Amino acid sequence: MASLTHIPGTTGLPLIGDTIRFLKKPQELFNKKQQQYGNIFKYRMFGREYVCIMGAAGNRFVLVEQTKHFSSKDGWVLINELFHGGLMLQDGDEHKQHRGILQAAFKKEALQHYVEAMNPVIQEFRKKMAQQTAVTVFPRIKELTLQLAGIVFF
16 A cells, blocks of 8 residues: 555554544544545544545546546455455456446346346235234345345346
C-alpha cells in the first residue's frame, strides 16, 4: 500500500484507531472528520489504514474512474474475508470475464423465468402463514429463502 503521509487525518492508536468510535456512531465519526480535514482524509479501523473520499466530485472520481486508480480487491479487505474471490473483489480482466459469465443470469428473460418459478412457492408460503396465529419469522423466511434458492439455482 502506498504511503498515506500526504493525506490529512489521524489514525489514532495502533490497531484500534477509530474502530470504537465507528462502531458506536459511524455517521458522527465521518461527519466530524470531514469538518476537520475536508472531503479526503485518512483514518484507521480494524487494524488497517483507510482513505475516505466524500462529496459528489469524490464519489464520481471513485465510481467512474475506479478501475484506473483503485483496486476493488485491496479496497474491500473485510468483505474479502467473508466472500473471498467474489466478483466485487476482482479487478481488471478477471472481473470482466466473471462479470460476463454472470450477466446472462440477470437478463430480462432469465429474471422472468425465476419469477415464474418462484411465484407458486411464494403463494403457498403466504397461504401457510395466513393460517398461523403466531409465527416465528426468521426460521420461516430462512426456509422460504432456501426453497427459492433451490428452485432458481438447481
